[in-house]
Amino acid sequence: MAIQKGDKKVIRGWVMYDWANSVYNLVISSAIFPIFYDNVTTKHFKETHGYLETQSLPDGVNVTVNFFGWELSNTALMSFVLSASFLCVSFFSPFLSGIADYLGNKKRFLQFFCYLGAASCMTLYFFDPAKIELGLTSLFFASIGFWNSLVFYNAYLPEIAEPKDHDKISARGFSMGYIGSMILLIICLVLIQTKTLEAKWCFVLVGIWWLLFSQFTYRVLPNSVRKETKEKGYIWKGFRELRHVFMEFRQTIRLKKYLTAFFFFNTGVQTVMLMATFFAKKEILWPVKDGKPDDSGLIIAILLIQLLGAGGAFIMSRLSRRIGNIRTLGISIVIWIGICCAAFIIKTPVQFYALAATVGLVMGGVQAMARSTYSKFLPETEDHASYFSFYDATEKIGIVTGTLFFGTMEIIFDDMRFSVVSVAFFFVVGLVMLFRIPKHERSDLEGVYE
Structure with a gap:
């Protein structure tokens, strides 16, 4: 089946995957699971160290967990587990993408990782801090399923739409993802607050x-758009196809420079997004209810981020039409630098709501704009999955670095505030690199700069 660019039915179907998978990013990565994880590991720490459940920990005492005999901060351990998952994704996705392009079965790879991620989310129901190695294994595979599926999902964008529509469709996908994930988060919040279900049922x-x-x-x-005949040794031909794409990639000066800038500023974006809830849970002075910090305010803040993220993606899409993608990305990066600096000094819930x-x-705008800008810089090719695997690998290696x-930084300074403010380094470097991208390599990149 060939893909006809601009087919509204196909575009709607493509957008629906953002609606489907974004619940992982919100409920598992950002909202319910981080709060659940902090609560159950804190409770287990108090039980095993002689503290009462309602008792506040003394100054200088941080929650630790035993992971294969190592005593680590619960949040530092989480960042390391996520790093390991992203390292695996960045290593395997280029090879899998090369095979998918050659065989013409991107959808099968997309389905496999989707089902792996969804099944792993369900097994988080059995998370037990006393057996934390097993629980974090589920999170590890859920992360691999989510992020590897995005490699093949993103690769469809240049196949289903003309370059002039990439910004709009990319923003539409992110916005649908925000809306869909907010709906499920609200359902989860109602079920938890009314004590209809335990938090672990949300997974x-x-x-x-x-x-x-x-x-x-x-x-x-x-x-896929490709129709190759399967031959003996086709897996190795997939690797050779990837090598061919890499040789092409080396000749696209603008694409290489853009990916360098993307590596740095996206490292900052993804690190902040992944660790923001853990930061807020530990560093913000939330009201106390029944002897425990009230988590409802934190979830409301996360909903606020999602609500504004849906609109922010479209605002940046419209702004890019006026001033170009690169300048729009530059403005958003400057704002991100300010966010990191502000996080170092905020303490109250009201300040956190503003941030x-x-x-x-x-958040949504910079992700949608980064994806669509990359698709515009691609050379004429049918190897979209292979090219997007480089984009994805750059993103994941950046997340490994950032997390x-x-x-x-948390282990060195014993303070998450230093961890957050130090992330500004990645944004500063990314901003400098962004404006070193040459303006001319192809003649059909209208709207990228101006």
Whole structure:
């Protein structure tokens, strides 16, 4: 089945995968699971160290967990586990993408990692801090499933739409993802607040939601634009195809420079997004209810980020039409630098709400704009999955770097505030590199600069 660019039915199906999988990013990565993880590991730490459950820990005492005999900060351990998952994704996705391009079965790879991620989310229901190695294994595979599926999902964008529509469709996908994930988060919040279900049931709901709505995508997306005959040794031909794409990639000066800038500023974006909830849970003075910090305010802040993120993606898309993608990205990066600096000094919920609102406005926009800008810089090719695997590998290696850096800074300074403010380094370097991208390499890149 060939793909006709601009087909509204195919585009709607493609967008629906953002609606389906974004619940992982919100409920598992950003909201319910980080709060659940901090609560259960804190409770277990108090039980095993002789503190009462309602007793505040003395100054200088931080929550630690035993991981294969190592005593580590619970948040530092989380950052290291996420780093390991992203390292695996960055290593395997280029090879898998090369094979998918050669065989013409991107959709099958997309489905496999979707199902792996959804099933792993469901197994988080059994998370036990006394057996934390098993629980974090589920999180590890959920992360691999989510991020590897995005490699093949993103690769469809240049196949289903003309370059002039990439910004709009990319922003539409992110916005649909924000809206869909907010709906499920609100459902989870109501169920938890009314004590209808325990928080761990939300992880099962994420898996069901992801599986159910992804079927709309699979019904309309074909496997690939390519129709190769499967031959003996086709796996190695997939590797050779990837090598061929890499040789082409080396000759695209603008694409290489853009990916260098993207590596740095996206490292900052993803690190802040992954660790923001852990930071807020530890460093913000939330009201106390029944002897425990009230987490409802934190979830409201996360909902605020999502709500503004949906609008922010479209605002940046419209701004890019006026001043170009590169300048629009530059403005958002400057705002991100301010966010990191502000996080070092905020302490109250009201201050965190203001910061969360700012994050929301630039979070979705910078992701959508980064994806669509990359698709515009691609040379004429049918190897879209292979090219997007380089984009994805750059993103994941950056996240490995950022999360390792974040966890290491916390261990060195014993203070997450230093970890957050130090992330500004990645944004500064990314901003400098962004404006070193040459303006001319291809003649059909209208709207990228101006």
